[in-house]
Amino acid sequence: RHPAPALLFFVLSALLVVRRPRRLVEDVSGRYRRLWPVLLLLFPAAMALLLAPAHLTADARLRAARDRLAASGGTPDAETIRLLEASLRAEESPDPLRILAFFETVSGHPDAALARLARLFVLSPHDELGRIEKARALLKLGKPAEARPILDGLAAARPGDDVVFVLRLIARSAEEPEAALTELLGRLKSAPLGTAASLAAQVDSALPVFSLAMVRTAERIGAVDPDRALAVLRALSGGEARYHEALVLAAHGRLDEAMDRLRAARAEGATDAARLAADPRLDPLRGRADFATILDR
Numbered sequence: 001r002h003p004a005p006a007l008l009f010f011v012l013s014a015l016l017v018v019r020r021p022r023r024l025v026e027d028v029s030g031r032y033r034r035l036w037p038v039l040l041l042l043f044p045a046a047m048a049l050l051l052a053p054a055h056l057t058a059d060a061r062l063r064a065a066r067d068r069l070a071a072s073g074g075t076p077d078a079e080t081i082r083l084l085e086a087s088l089r090a091e092e093s094p095d096p097l098r099i100l101a102f103f104e105t106v107s108g109h110p111d112a113a114l115a116r117l118a119r120l121f122v123l124s125p126h127d128e129l130g131r132i133e134k135a136r137a138l139l140k141l142g143k144p145a146e147a148r149p150i151l152d153g154l155a156a157a158r159p160g161d162d163v164v165f166v167l168r169l170i171a172r173s174a175e176e177p178e179a180a181l182t183e184l185l186g187r188l189k190s191a192p193l194g195t196a197a198s199l200a201a202q203v204d205s206a207l208p209v210f211s212l213a214m215v216r217t218a219e220r221i222g223a224v225d226p227d228r229a230l231a232v233l234r235a236l237s238g239g240e241a242r243y244h245e246a247l248v249l250a251a252h253g254r255l256d257e258a259m260d261r262l263r264a265a266r267a268e269g270a271t272d273a274a275r276l277a278a279d280p281r282l283d284p285l286r287g288r289a290d291f292a293t294i295l296d297r
Contacts, residue, residue: 058090065096076103094124101133110137128157135167144174162195166202173207181210185217193231201235211236215244222248239270250284259290266294273297 065083069076081103084096097120104113114137120130131150138147151168158164165187173180184203188196200218204211215236222229226248233245243265249258262285265271273295276282285291 058087058093061087061090062093062096065099069099092119092123094120094127094130097123098127098130098133101130101137105133105137105140108140110140113137113140128154132161132163132167135171139167139170144171147171148175162199162202166199166206169203170206173210177209181213184210185213188214188217188232189221189228193228196228197231197235200232204236211238212240215241219244219247222251226252239265239268242268243270247279247281250282253284255285255288258285259288262291262294266297 061083065080068080084100087096097116101113101116117130117134135147135150148171151171154164155168169180218229218232229248233241242261246258246261
C-alpha cells in the first residue's frame with residue numbers, strides 16, 4: 001500500500017544499520033561504496049513512509065485526482081481513474097466511491113455505479129451526495145419511478161440544489177410531463193439570473209422535449225425582463241433560440257445585435273424568407289439593408 005522505493009530504502013538502510021558498512025559493501029559491490037552514508041540519512045524518512053497511516057496515502061491520491069479533474073474541467077482520464085482506484089485500495093472512503101460512481105453512470109455503466117454506491121452506503125448510510133448519484137444511475141437505467149422518492153426526499157433536504165432539481169424534473173417528466181414543465185418554467189422566471197441560465201442549459205441537454213417551451217417562455221419574459229430572457233435563450237442550443245434572441249433584442253432597440261442573431265438563426269435553418277417577411281415582431285428591422293439581404297437569400 002506504500003511506494004516501492006520506501007520499501008527498498010528501508011531494506012537497504014536496515015542492512016546498513018545491523019551490519020558493518022564494509023561487509024555490506026563487500027557483499028554488494030565496490031561501486032556502491034559511497035552509497036551507504038546516503039542510505040543512512042534516508043533511513044528515518046523510509047521508516048516514516050512505511051509506518052505512515054494508510055489514509056494519508058489515500059488522501060494524497062484523492063487530492064491528486066481532484067486536481068486533475070479541476071484542470072480538465074471535470075473530464076476524467078485514465079490517470080485520474082487510477083488515482084481514485086488506488087485511493088480506495090489504500091482506504092475505502094465515500095469520496096472516491098461517489099466520484100467513480102458518477103463517472104460510471106455518465107459513461108454508460110449505471111449498474112457498476114450502483115454496485116459502488118452500495119459499498120458507499122455501508123460506510124455512510126445517509127450520504128446525500130451518494131443518494132444523488134444513486135438517483136442519477138436509476139434514471140440512466142430507465143427507472144424514474146425508483147428514482148423519484150429518492151429525489152423528492154433530496155428536494156426537501158436541499159431546496160436550492162440545481163442538480164437535484166434537474167434530476168427530479170427528469171423523473172417527474174416521465175409521469176407528469178405538464179406539471180414538470182410548469183415547475184421548470186416557474187423556476188426560470190424566479191431563480192437568480194445565473195441559476196436560470198444554468199438550469200436552461202442542463203434541461204436543454206437532458207430533456208430536449210422541453211426546449212421549445214423554454215424558448216417561447218423566455219421570449220415572453222423578454223417583454224418585462226430582457227436580461228433574464230437573453231440569459232436563458234443564450235444557454236439554449238439551436239437556431240430557434242437564436243431567432244427568439246433576435247426578437248427580444250429587436251423589441252428593445254438593440255438592432256445590430258438582433259441582426260447578428262437573425263443571421264445565426266438563418267444559418268442554422270431555423271427560419272426562411274417567408275417567416276421573416278410575415279413576422280411583425282421583426283418590424284423594427286425592416287428598413288435595414290442587411291435585413292433585406294437576408295430576405296433575398
